Amino acid sequence: MTPPGAADILAGLAGAGPVTTWPGHLVDRCRTATLVSGVGLAVMSTATVGSVLAATDGHAQEMEDLQFLLGEGPCTEAITSGRPVLVPDLSRQADRRWPAFTAGATERGVLASFAFPLQVGAVGIGVLDLYDGSRGPLSDRQYAAALSFADAATAVLLHLQYDRVESEDGARTRSPDRLHQSDRVEVVDRRAVVHQAAGMISVQLGVDLATALLRLRGHAFGADRSVLEVAGDVVVRRLRFDDSAAGTVQTSPGTAPGAPDPAEESS
Amino acid sequence: MTARELLIADTFVELAGTLVDDFDLIDFLHALVERTVALVDADAGGIMLADQRGGLEVMAASTHDTRLVELFELQHDEGPCLDAFRTGEQVTKVDEAAMRGAWPTFTARLSEAGFASAQAIPLRLQTQVIGALNVFRVAPGALSAADMKLARALADVATVAIVQQRVLDAREQLAEQLQEALTSRIRVEQAKGILAERSGVGVDAAFTLMRTHARRSGLPLRQVVDAVISGAVLNL
Incomplete structure (x- = not known):
């Protein structure tokens, strides 16, 4: 049996209640799927101190608080290094990376810790932490499930972040992007053109990559097109994002500098 | 030869x-x-x-x-x-x-x-x-x-x-490294888009510019990519 994919996880969350309840459901479901003893979800970036968004009952909340209190631990390392930090046996940590954290964890009966950075390329927005009361590595199946929950958590955090940006920016004329405000949250597409387009949009609008990605998705939802199609238009410079009420402007390909020659494209 | x-x-x-x-x-x-x-x-x-x-x-x-x-x-x-x-x-x-x-x-x-x-x-x-x-x-x-x-x-x-x-010898390190590689690939795509828009070139040309710059200056590509993303390098 294959573990649930991120899209299934998001669909399940959408059916469980309003978006604000999703982080709580997500950590509970992640614990059930991975059979670890605790799961925590923290919002943080390389530049900001994090805060705990949700944690399962038991020691997970304490463990998250401990990491932020100490300023050290797998969670901090995951977000700064941009890679999962998998420690199947905290007591045998060869390099003793986090002495205070390790002591605190073992006192609370936590013997293994697995931290997954929530990121989209250069955009780091949080960490999903799994804690276990018994030592030992995650099985391939548990690991794949944890990665899928991390993908789902990334989509949820991006969505929540965008809601905040939008409400701070309440005066701005609402573009078709507003449809994004629905509970339609999709897994972040990993295809190349989507991230190339996000890079371009970030420069066009003078916003960060996370906001650019969400504007791209918002536009696609509003125009009832796929994110991939809209991204393709941005990359060949048929579509530019701007601050107009519509949020975008169409341009004919070939008029913008660097646009591929249409003749070459169809050869 | x-x-x-x-x-x-x-x-x-x-x-x-x-x-x-x-x-x-x-x-x-x-x-x-x-x-x-x-x-x-x-x-x-x-x-x-x-x-x-x-x-x-x-x-x-x-x-x-x-x-x-x-x-x-x-x-x-x-x-x-x-x-x-x-x-x-x-x-x-x-x-x-x-x-x-x-x-x-x-x-x-x-x-x-x-x-x-x-x-x-x-x-x-x-x-x-x-x-x-x-x-x-x-x-x-x-x-x-x-x-x-x-x-x-x-x-x-x-x-x-x-x-x-x-x-x-370490399964965990391999898993960590694979995920890091996947993330770094997306960073490269983002940087291509940023540089393409700033320099008015296509995304493929932007990638070539970053690779050429990395070679010439003896820097790993990821450093050039990071510099483009952070805005430290506006044109190459």
Whole structure:
């Protein structure tokens, strides 16, 4: 049996209640799927101190608080290094990376810790932490499930972040992007053109990559097109994002500098 | 030495560079794919890596032709790379009927893109398969036995570069490293878009600019990518 994919996880969350309840459901479901003893979800970036968004009952909340209190631990390392930090046996940590954290964890009966950075390329927005009361590595199946929950958590955090940006920016004329405000949250597409387009949009609008990605998705939802199609238009410079009420402007390909020659494209 | 032998020698010299600190995986895999296509009788190629969620993601391709990129992206669901990844065996199916039977969508797109075949070689680390090397041919028929042998050696080179020596004994470190590689690939795409928009060039040209800049200044590609993303470098 294959573990649930991120899209299934998001669909399940959408059916469980309003978006604000999703982080709580997500950590509970992640614990059930991975059979670890605790799961925590923290919002943080390389530049900001994090805060705990949700944690399962038991020691997970304490463990998250401990990491932020100490300023050290797998969670901090995951977000700064941009890679999962998998420690199947905290007591045998060869390099003793986090002495205070390790002591605190073992006192609370936590013997293994697995931290997954929530990121989209250069955009780091949080960490999903799994804690276990018994030592030992995650099985391939548990690991794949944890990665899928991390993908789902990334989509949820991006969505929540965008809601905040939008409400701070309440005066701005609402573009078709507003449809994004629905509970339609999709897994972040990993295809190349989507991230190339996000890079371009970030420069066009003078916003960060996370906001650019969400504007791209918002536009696609509003125009009832796929994110991939809209991204393709941005990359060949048929579509530019701007601050107009519509949020975008169409341009004919070939008029913008660097646009591929249409003749070459169809050869 | 013949030109071919020189290219082979160069490729292995670059491998030695994987042991130094400023080695850059994405840059290396692109160079390796370009060398593979130059060395064997193939017209395009690419490397796909396991996403550890059951699928594969493209890490490097010999050209940025959108149709070629799509041929890799399709293999998240079907295709020779996915078969090589799942079975751990090389996939040398080149008969069109057999390809259509095994991968209907992939094969249709393959001929639209102008290729007759796409063979795949697994990237194997002991018993584990971490990805696949894909070679595309315009002319019908498979790679010669000699070319296939060289392609296998290059696939092994790619594997060594991806996992690096220090992780051979630790499953956790391999898992961490694979995820880092997948994330760094997305960073490169974001940087391509940023630089393309700032400099008024296409995304492929932006990638070439970053690689050329990295070579000239002796920096790993990821540092140039980071500088573009952070806004420290506005034009190259």
